[in-house]
Amino acid sequence: MAWYIDQGPDSDVMISSRVRLARNLEQYAFPHRMDAQTARQAADEIVKAFFQDDAERKRHYLLVDLDSLSFEDRLALAEKRLISEDLAKAGDGSFHRAMISRDESVSIMINEEDHIRIQSMQAGLNLEQAYDAAKQVAAILERELPVASHDKYGYLTACPTNTGTGMRASVMAHLPGLAMAGRIKDTVDGLIKLGFAVRGHYGEHSKSQGNLFQISNQLTLGISEEDLINDLKRMLQQLIEQERGVRRELYRRQPLLLEDRVMRAFATLKSARLMTHEEATELLSTVRLGMALGLLPNLQPADVNRIYALIGPASIQKAHGQAMSPAERDSARATVVRDLLEPSGA
Amino acid sequence: MLCERCQQQEATIHLTQTRQGEMTEHHFCDSCARELGIGHSITDYFGTIGNLFGSGLLGGGSAFNHTGGIPAFGAAVPRNIACPKCGQTFEKFRHTGLFGCSQCYTAFADLLDPVFRRVQGNTRHLGRKHAPSEAQLQAERLTARLNELKQSLQLAVAEEDYEQAARLRDEIRQIKQAGTQPDEGGET
Ligand SMILES: [Zn+2]
Numbered sequence A: 001m002a003w004y005i006d007q008g009p010d011s012d013v014m015i016s017s018r019v020r021l022a023r024n025l026e027q028y029a030f031p032h033r034m035d036a037q038t039a040r041q042a043a044d045e046i047v048k049a050f051f052q053d054d055a056e057r058k059r060h061y062l063l064v065d066l067d068s069l070s071f072e073d074r075l076a077l078a079e080k081r082l083i084s085e086d087l088a089k090a091g092d093g094s095f096h097r098a099m100i101s102r103d104e105s106v107s108i109m110i111n112e113e114d115h116i117r118i119q120s121m122q123a124g125l126n127l128e129q130a131y132d133a134a135k136q137v138a139a140i141l142e143r144e145l146p147v148a149s150h151d152k153y154g155y156l157t158a159c160p161t162n163t164g165t166g167m168r169a170s171v172m173a174h175l176p177g178l179a180m181a182g183r184i185k186d187t188v189d190g191l192i193k194l195g196f197a198v199r200g201h202y203g204e205h206s207k208s209q210g211n212l213f214q215i216s217n218q219l220t221l222g223i224s225e226e227d228l229i230n231d232l233k234r235m236l237q238q239l240i241e242q243e244r245g246v247r248r249e250l251y252r253r254q255p256l257l258l259e260d261r262v263m264r265a266f267a268t269l270k271s272a273r274l275m276t277h278e279e280a281t282e283l284l285s286t287v288r289l290g291m292a293l294g295l296l297p298n299l300q301p302a303d304v305n306r307i308y309a310l311i312g313p314a315s316i317q318k319a320h321g322q323a324m325s326p327a328e329r330d331s332a333r334a335t336v337v338r339d340l341l342e343p344s345g346a
Numbered sequence B: 001m002l003c004e005r006c007q008q009q010e011a012t013i014h015l016t017q018t019r020q021g022e023m024t025e026h027h028f029c030d031s032c033a034r035e036l037g038i039g040h041s042i043t044d045y046f047g048t049i050g051n052l053f054g055s056g057l058l059g060g061g062s063a064f065n066h067t068g069g070i071p072a073f074g075a076a077v078p079r080n081i082a083c084p085k086c087g088q089t090f091e092k093f094r095h096t097g098l099f100g101c102s103q104c105y106t107a108f109a110d111l112l113d114p115v116f117r118r119v120q121g122n123t124r125h126l127g128r129k130h131a132p133s134e135a136q137l138q139a140e141r142l143t144a145r146l147n148e149l150k151q152s153l154q155l156a157v158a159e160e161d162y163e164q165a166a167r168l169r170d171e172i173r174q175i176k177q178a179g180t181q182p183d184e185g186g187e188t
């Protein structure tokens, strides 16, 4: 199921897990050096190899021609994290495609930085299952296509930071406790020292909003996929314990202050008529914290995750179907948030 | 605890690593860790990806922003080696941080060990091998097929398409009987 609908393990701290595998076709230059003709050829071959004549797979996966989508529609896919931000922002006419599973757990991006980027997502901390699903798609493609690999270097990718396994395993972690306790900088520094990469929300370039952090492996060469996932997972389990400990301690010390913050955030989300994306993300962070502390018993992590996935600027615009001013978007966003929180009452 | 490498400074970085399934612990001081390239910092705090590899040179020019970059070399690097397939020169690779095609890896082979040692701390792949055995592929395909069918089955049930659901159930049963696929418990 989609990361924002399902509820996974450790979802009080871990919103989602993702594994991405990069693969390339031997016979073509990497996408940044391909002409349009070759890009189209590569895209066609990959699509054909994946679907073959498999009716079940055709039923299960949707082929999306990204060139034919509007900029906003592409961004909306990125906001649900079904394609990368880079792919969403790339220009038309580059033969970008995506094959997206109907349950939105797996997507295969074509002609991104590499010819093939397989991405698999799970709710909560569930890297193993995400990897299994990605590996299965890789196996299908590797059987049908001449995938570039090398005895010494493993899978060959456009960027040397992906060479080897071509794998990037990551989680979206929600760390409001460590943030409130002023320990985020130390935590992030520590993670980086251990060889992990940490980024703000939405992965690529934006700053951290709402205490959301994407944490991933840095290295892809000289370590097997399984070992890498184990290292990452063990570190994350420690991080989860730290975050939980800090939350409990904060609540123990100042229960009233924390309850007040949580309830105000919840009340604002349920009543505001105008809401920027930034404000919504901050308030949702506080509500999510309150939920984990048991202060909002009628709310589930998935309720909040679903809101995260639907309130990005492009998603709001897309749902509306026509061009909107920022103020109109803020109004529509406030409505979406109110509607989504309605059934849970509290 | 003292650093296991220099045995002089206090260890500040404690690593537990899994390699080939075996767990080992390591304790290094800051400076040794830096020399060994452990945690060579790639991401700045709060995600501003800056200059990734020390004095490296990540130029623009690539279609995508990427988390890459190639360390600067001494003056002795031959600048004009070009890949016979795509024509990209090593100099361009250094500049953009991107290979032009898979043949570039072979064309630049003599120059790549320092690149990968710096970027990856390693020069040899240890993970899943391409062209895995027929048996491995067969098993993976079977598992993939089963998962797809199970998901389709869920969808069919959700959409109350019982004819389709029955057909899918039959196919799942057949695959399970024919294959070596262990049943992970009935979640249908
Ligand atoms: Zn030392």
Ligand SMILES: [Zn+2]
Residues within 6 Å of the ligand: B083, B084, B085, B086, B087, B088, B099, B100, B101, B102, B103, B104, B105
């Ligand atoms: Zn080349």
